Amino acid sequence: GQNIDQPTEMTATEGAIVQINCTYQTSGFNGLFWYQQHAGEAPTFLSYNVLDGLEEKGRFSSFLSRSKGYSYLLLKELQMKDSASYLCAVRGLGAGKSTFGDGTTLTVKP
Amino acid sequence: DAGVTQSPTHLIKTRGQQVTLRCSPISGHKSVSWYQQVLGQGPQFIFQYYEKEERGRGNFPDRFSARQFPNYSSELNVNALLLGDSALYLCASSLSWADNTGELFFGEGSRLTVL
Numbered sequence: 001g002q003n004i005d006q007p008t009e010m011t012a013t014e015g016a017i018v019q020i021n022c023t024y025q026t027s028g029f030n031g032l033f034w035y036q037q038h039a040g041e042a043p044t045f046l047s048y049n050v051l052d053g054l055e056e057k058g059r060f061s062s063f064l065s066r067s068k069g070y071s072y073l074l075l076k077e078l079q080m081k082d083s084a085s086y087l088c089a090v091r092g093l094g095a096g097k098s099t100f101g102d103g104t105t106l107t108v109k110p
Numbered sequence: 111d112a113g114v115t116q117s118p119t120h121l122i123k124t125r126g127q128q129v130t131l132r133c134s135p136i137s138g139h140k141s142v143s144w145y146q147q148v149l150g151q152g153p154q155f156i157f158q159y160y161e162k163e164e165r166g167r168g169n170f171p172d173r174f175s176a177r178q179f180p181n182y183s184s185e186l187n188v189n190a191l192l193l194g195d196s197a198l199y200l201c202a203s204s205l206s207w208a209d210n211t212g213e214l215f216f217g218e219g220s221r222l223t224v225l
Contacts, residue, residue: 033214042216042218043153043214044216045215048213087153089152092155092166096141096165096202096203096204097143097155097166097168098155099155100145100152101152102150102152103151103152
């Protein structure tokens with residue numbers, strides 16, 4: 001089975017940096033996703049890590065350590081529009097089968 | 111280009127009824143997956159279809175079924191609805207079953223309320 005843990009809520013200030021952690025225990029691992037989901041909307045893809053290390057994409061970076069079952073999403077230069085739920089997900093066998101955590105609700109304050 | 115489209119966007123049913131939800135993937139995508147998202151939780155995997163064949167099934171009862179058509183669109187059926195089936199049902203498409211880019215493209219979802 002799969003078990004994914006991430007903090008329920010986080011709060012940060014506009015312009016700051018925030019790190020959202022995710023730990024996982026899986027019977028199989030084919031990569032780790034991060035998705036952003038605004039309230040009432042569909043999740044949108046942020047990043048996909050298969051190998052250990054840091055992947056950077058603009059203001060967003062994602063890190064993976066497979067040996068530790070650990071990932072984090074780093075958001076820099078926070079903007080108000082970054083207030084959303086951030087979902088960590090482990091990819092199973094096949095592109096469409098993923099196990100999601102319950103998400104971290106990030107609130108960005110002025 | 112159109113993204114993943116789902117219908118209906120909202121619907122209300124009563125316990126015991128049946129519901130059919132529809133999904134059209136992005137043009138060129140051959141894999142469709144269905145997820146259930148209960149308020150305050152992450153999406154939970156229900157089914158994956160690729161080339162009209164079921165390629166994976168999550169931990170859901172037999173009341174849940176799905177199929178994929180030759181044009182790669184898909185339907186999710188839920189019979190004998192329970193109050194606990196109230197959720198946002200998300201459809202996601204990907205290029206292929208073994209797509210190594212990893213990205214899933216989600217539709218806006220069908221919000222089902224069971225009374």
